[in-house]
Amino acid sequence: MNVTQAPSLPLTQHLNLQQPLDLSAYREQGGYLGFSAALEQSSDAVLQIIKDSNLRGRGGAGFPTGMKWSFVPTVTDSSEPRYLVANADEMEPGAFKDRWLMEGAPHQLIEGMLIAAHTIAANVGYIFLRNEYTIAAKRLQQAIDECRSAGLLGNNIQGSAMNFDLHIHTSAGRYICGEETALINALEGKRAIPRAKPPFPQVAGLWGKPTIVNNVETFYNLPNIVLFGAQWYQSLGAHEDAGTKIYGVSGRVKHPGLWELPMGTSLREIIEQRAGGMSDGYQLRAYQPGGGSTDFLLPEHLDTPMDYNSISAVGSRMGTGTVIVLDDKNCPIDMILNLVSFFAQESCGWCTPCREGLPSASYLLSEIENGRGKMSDLDYLEDILQLVSFGNTFCALAPGAAEPLQSGLKFFQREFEQHIQQQCCPYK
Amino acid sequence: MKNDLVNQQQIQTDKQQLQQLLSVQEKSEIDQLLAHYPQPGGACIDALAIVQKYRGWVSDQAIAALAEHMGISLSELESVATFYNLIFRLPVGRVLMHPCNGISCQLLGYKKIQQQLQTALQIQEGETCADGQITLISLPCLGACDKAPVMLVREAMVDGLPGTSSESLLVNLHCSELELLLQQFKESAV
Numbered sequence: 087m088n089v090t091q092a093p094s095l096p097l098t099q100h101l102n103l104q105q106p107l108d109l110s111a112y113r114e115q116g117g118y119l120g121f122s123a124a125l126e127q128s129s130d131a132v133l134q135i136i137k138d139s140n141l142r143g144r145g146g147a148g149f150p151t152g153m154k155w156s157f158v159p160t161v162t163d164s165s166e167p168r169y170l171v172a173n174a175d176e177m178e179p180g181a182f183k184d185r186w187l188m189e190g191a192p193h194q195l196i197e198g199m200l201i202a203a204h205t206i207a208a209n210v211g212y213i214f215l216r217n218e219y220t221i222a223a224k225r226l227q228q229a230i231d232e233c234r235s236a237g238l239l240g241n242n243i244q245g246s247a248m249n250f251d252l253h254i255h256t257s258a259g260r261y262i263c264g265e266e267t268a269l270i271n272a273l274e275g276k277r278a279i280p281r282a283k284p285p286f287p288q289v290a291g292l293w294g295k296p297t298i299v300n301n302v303e304t305f306y307n308l309p310n311i312v313l314f315g316a317q318w319y320q321s322l323g324a325h326e327d328a329g330t331k332i333y334g335v336s337g338r339v340k341h342p343g344l345w346e347l348p349m350g351t352s353l354r355e356i357i358e359q360r361a362g363g364m365s366d367g368y369q370l371r372a373y374q375p376g377g378g379s380t381d382f383l384l385p386e387h388l389d390t391p392m393d394y395n396s397i398s399a400v401g402s403r404m405g406t407g408t409v410i411v412l413d414d415k416n417c418p419i420d421m422i423l424n425l426v427s428f429f430a431q432e433s434c435g436w437c438t439p440c441r442e443g444l445p446s447a448s449y450l451l452s453e454i455e456n457g458r459g460k461m462s463d464l465d466y467l468e469d470i471l472q473l474v475s476f477g478n479t480f481c482a483l484a485p486g487a488a489e490p491l492q493s494g495l496k497f498f499q500r501e502f503e504q505h506i507q508q509q510c511c512p513y514k
Numbered sequence: 515m516k517n518d519l520v521n522q523q524q525i526q527t528d529k530q531q532l533q534q535l536l537s538v539q540e541k542s543e544i545d546q547l548l549a550h551y552p553q554p555g556g557a558c559i560d561a562l563a564i565v566q567k568y569r570g571w572v573s574d575q576a577i578a579a580l581a582e583h584m585g586i587s588l589s590e591l592e593s594v595a596t597f598y599n600l601i602f603r604l605p606v607g608r609v610l611m612h613p614c615n616g617i618s619c620q621l622l623g624y625k626k627i628q629q630q631l632q633t634a635l636q637i638q639e640g641e642t643c644a645d646g647q648i649t650l651i652s653l654p655c656l657g658a659c660d661k662a663p664v665m666l667v668r669e670a671m672v673d674g675l676p677g678t679s680s681e682s683l684l685v686n687l688h689c690s691e692l693e694l695l696l697q698q699f700k701e702s703a704v
Binding site (some may be wrong): 176177178181182185216217218219220255256259260261273275277278293334336337338342343410411416420424425428432 | 551553555556557558562597599612616618620622655656658666669
């Protein structure tokens with residue numbers, strides 16, 4: 087069938103959480119047409135479309151996808167394996183978008199991966215999936231099996247010269263596996279510690295071969311970009327960045343959930359309109375715009391568009407686009423303690439600032455929260471922030487962990503002092 | 515020389531005994547895995563998961579047998595086994611209860627749920643009930659923040675737990691093994 091009408095919700099147009107579309111139903115709705123269109127073009131042509139679309143990686147860092155792919159060296163020996171990995175190790179506190187997409191539309195992930203595989207000439211793919219995402223695992227495996235039977239995976243796909251097979255790797259659970267070089271170590275069956283860069287994975291990744299790792303949501307963008315073009319995709323954005331985005335809100339709001347909205351939708355619309363505002367009897371105190379490793383923002387920032395540059399400009403990060411809302415009845419120090427403890431537990435232990443700094447920060451926060459804090463602890467916490475800042479650590483885990491702490495010390499200074507002066511948590 | 519020979523023989527016997535420890539089924543699944551990887555080490559995590567699937571956890575003997583079978587060093591395999599949260603090097607109960615301690619669940623009552631579970635099961639975080647049935651291990655953000663607070667029981671997500679009400683949080687559970695626990699819990703919640 088031919089699809090001429092561009093969808094207004096390109097990421098979720100096929101989403102069905104109760105019963106995701108099987109291969110034939112997905113095809114009836116225009117599924118795999120994006121891949122077929124890609125396959126008819128040279129890999130260079132597809133790469134150019136993705137570059138022109140200004141698609142930025144949806145894992146959190148926002149690196150331009152086309153540019154990332156362009157670092158993969160050209161094929162000199164077609165027998166040499168090249169790898170493509172979908173990062174489905176969604177463990178960022180407060181992030182739940184990738185699970186939703188994979189459970190609701192597994193075929194769209196595979197279609198996106200096929201387009202990427204064609205573009206970078208990958209012949210083996212892995213979906214690096216969280217152990218706990220068992221429903222997604224079953225549905226993805228079923229979709230992969232359907233594709234194998236239908237000749238969409240395997241050798242000579244759709245009669246072309248393209249060979250690509252796809253496997254699910256179930257993680258044994260560590261947050262650090264979401265860091266792309268640590269993920270590659272985990273896929274190789276090693277402790278998931280990050281690798282030094284360079285060499286970058288695009289050149290020497292999995293088993294030393296060229297490897298591209300992209301976030302799940304990034305792949306969901308690809309089929310419609312190929313079908314309807316870079317210009318259409320750019321026109322979807324509401325502000326600076328292109329496309330649509332899965333935004334989410336959790337915490338004490340009336341309707342926690344996920345929505346596909348134009349990139350750059352304001353935080354006010356996301357929190358007040360989509361999530362219905364705060365639950366009755368609760369006030370909005372602060373929020374993290376993009377998951378647990380992003381700086382707190384305040385109600386005064388609500389009119390900021392949720393895109394990469396705008397959120398950076400007000401002092402936080404877009405991250406995963408899933409907002410965590412702090413109400414006025416939960417203790418902010420306890421929230422920071424929860425986050426920092428998580429990152430301390432999940433530190434891989436490879437570099438000293440992270441391994442030693444995060445547990446120290448977690449200990450000091452727990453002393454303050456439990457009424458045993460000293461004013462000098464606040465200075466120690468500031469010192470630790472220096473210790474774990476960018477440039478001092480091997481990867482981005484500790485600097486990410488520092489974000490809620492540094493903004494928390496600034497925005498909740500009064501609460502920190504209250505806890506210490508009263509030697510108790512005033513929220514208990 | 516003679517002692518060396520005896521030691522060698524002993525090592526051979528130990529190795530044979532280790533080989534017998536893994537079941538035919540386990541070995542067959544692990545061998546299938548090994549065929550997919552350029553190096554045997556690549557199959558480490560999946561192989562540990564297979565052993566754990568059949569035994570519930572990975573004992574010292576089982577990990578030694580696995581290392582022997584895969585042809586990799588025990589220390590290499592141990593370093594992997596101890597790194598990941600979901601490879602258990604101590605025995606766990608038949609049913610794993612994993613309340614989510616992610617921030618969204620904490621904001622909506624995780625601590626209370628964990629406290630209630632500890633009281634009902636008469637164990638602390640990370641422990642197993644005296645009858646060996648249930649182990650309580652909180653896990654980081656389970657990615658169901660819109661339904662917080664949530665808990666993973668076996669492999670099923672239990673959501674919308676009444677973290678802030680006094681209602682029994684276990685009424686939603688459907689695992690028949692948990693009926694006794696449910697009863698216990700209801701009594702303690704009254």
